[in-house]
Structures are given as structure tokens and as C-alpha cells.
Amino acid sequence: MTASARVMVPVEITASMLKAGTTIPETDVAMGEVAWVSGGTYEAANQRTYGDSVWGCKLAHTGRTEKPDVDSVYWYRVRPTNRMAPFDDYTNTKALATGSITYVFQPGFLNGLAVYGMEGATYSATVKDSPGGAVVRSWSGDLYSQASGFYELLFSPLVPTVQMSFDDIPLAPDAEVTITVSSDPGKRVAIGTIKVGDWRQFIGDGTGGGAEYGAESDRKSYTFRKYNLDGTYEIVKRTSSRNVNCSVVIDADQAMYADAILGEIMEVAVPFEASGLPRYGYLNTLGFVSGSIRADSAGTTSINLKIEGNI
Template structure:
């Protein structure tokens, strides 16, 4: 948004819900008579935390977010155009420094995610909110040295 009011984005995260084979989750969203309210994404599952060591972040400063626009536009020879608005998605590239002792645990978790769209947050800090998306995760892991294993996390965002 370059002009006009900014839309507030609020997210809620609830931890510690015991998930059993037959769990029922009820979500109620309310607002005032003139308020627009809605749910953008609702996810149930487990969080996999990656980081170098306890209390230290793992995502490196070369992380990237890319907006992919699926709107199509055809332009005529006279300059007129026809545009079909479609959604957009956010792709992420997140290099993460992890403890080599955690590499097998993280690799196993990433392999389990291969066919499931998931929520990905690079940081809980507000200034890095753009480094979050919902999408399909792929990754590669490589030992950098004896103290650090690097995981490249790629998220192909969904519309």
C-alpha cells in the first residue's frame, strides 16, 4: 500500500493444544457492524524451530522474500490491454545456521513436510514480518564447518 490506510494484520498462535486423532477445533471471528474481518490462513500442526543455539537466531541476513504475481495481461498493438486479476504468493529463501547436533532432527522434519503446505516464519520480530509465508517447503543441508550446518529453506508460496 503506497496510498491510503494500512490494513492491520493480526496473527494469533496457540501452543500446547493436545492433538488426538479426532480433534475438533472451533474458530469464531467477530467484529463490529462496519468492520471487515476474516481468516487468511488457519493451520494446525507442530512447530519446528531451527536456530544455531538456544536463544540465538538462525536465519542469516541474506534471507529473501519474493512476490510472485499471477495476474495476466495481454497488450494489443494499439496500446490497449486486457488484464485478468489473479492472486499473488510470497516465495522465501531462508539460509539458516543450525547446530550440527540438530541436523538429523531438522532434516527428518523437513522430509515430512514435502507434500504439505505449511506456515513459515523467519522471525517473531515485527520488522521481519515480510519473511513469512504459507507454501511448500524444500531444503538442502550442508556442513559449513564443525560448529555450523547450513540449511537453505525454500518456500514456494501458494495463492
């Protein structure tokens, strides 16, 4: 493999970074969300939105003014709101809409962008050097992989593209990013996860830096069987994750830099790409990265990476 392995050190996206042009409201009534109101009457299991989250009512109550995020006796966090769903670490908590969905946000510095869990027919992504400023990078296309041959074009369904990454973004300390996923009017569209930040490459001296052959990915399913007392069961459908294992050979002088990267991302779910080449897309994932570093010789070092993919 010739392209360097890399990870993204992400920027945390907060609600204040979302700007005009984002099509999902703070409380998305169209998706069944209802805003929490101070002093209201709530039954157990009611769900209300407050801040960036959906909260579930633990105990029925009336007239309380404490906000759900500090009232743990009566409220618990269920999930992010539909608007903020793409900015947690889970791809299966998706922002949902019909027809089209757009996010406009201002994350500050970035040189990379990755989007996971997309559902729709087309996508577009634009980076401006400042809010309302000049476009420095843009991409667009279909959310279906291209047919490998004439037979596949005529007789095989096209495989949906659910994840994409973008780079080569010029330095812009106040960048504005716009992402849109569209389909036919009335059809479901979704975005699972949006990550922006700084791509960090495990770069060698020209003879290393890419993941070695033998790298592998493993699909882990979280679907399980729920058994009843009489021996019958029901299958509880869950999504799957992609785990990746690979080794990267780098110049020995780069070992401390590689160690610093691993230390920076140990507790954060990050985009990982073993190779930027399209045919190795199955070695790319979003998850938690850990690794060991081994001195192979005076000139080379091996990094053995394990990425536990998120659902």
C-alpha cells in the same frame, strides 16, 4: 535475528472435525450455494455442492444417481465449499460472511495455530483442552497494525493485519479451537486459510538457529494481461504470493533432525516463519518448503531454505 526459524507440520482438517458453533452451514445458501440432489435435472455449467466441494456440471443430464465425486463424465470439482474454504492450501479461496464468522473445530493434538487472509475489524482465538473444557490459551485484538508514530496515527490509514500465528499451547490431545473474525453488521468478513499442527524449530546451540541476515522475501504477482487479436488487452486481476529465501545455521548434531523435518513437509503447503520477531513479519509465509543442507564445519551446519508462497 535471535528467534528460531520454524515450520508447522499441519493437521489435515476434515468436515467431521467441525463442531457446533461454526457459523457457516454445509450448504451456504446465503452465498449462492445449492446442494446436489440425486436424480435431479442439471444443465451444463450448473454448480452444486456435495460433500466438502462445489461441483460443476460438464454435460446436461437428468435422473442420474451417481454422486458427483465418482461421476467424472458429468461432474468436475470446482473448489471447496464456503464452509471448507479455509482448509485447503489456497489463501484466496476464502470463507465469506457478513458481520461475523466463527469456526469451531476439534483437530486433536496441536501446539500451534496460523490464520491467513483475514478480513474484518477484530479477531479472537481460543483453545480449550477438550470440547467444552477449560480454556488453555486465548488471544484477541484488532485486525490493524498499530501506528508507528503520532503522525501516522493522525494522518495515515492503518494497514490491515491479514495473517497471525499463535503458539505456546499446552499439550491437549483432544483440543477444541474456536476462531472468530468480526466487523460491523452487514460488512464483509473472511478467513482465507486456517492451519493447525506442530511447530518444528530449526534450533541451534545458542549461537545459531535463527535465519541469518540477508534473508529476503519476494512478492510474485499472478495478475496477467490477456491479449486480443487486435492487440488490445484486458488485465486479469489475481492475487500475489510471498516467496522467501533464507539460510539457517544450526548445530551439526541437529542436521539429521532438520533433514527429517524437510522430508516430512516436502509435499505439503505449510506455515513458515523465518523469525518470530514482529519486525521480520515479511519473512513469514504459507507455501511449499524445500532446502539444501551444507556441512560448514565439524560443529555447524547451514540449511538453505526456499519457500514458494501460495496465493
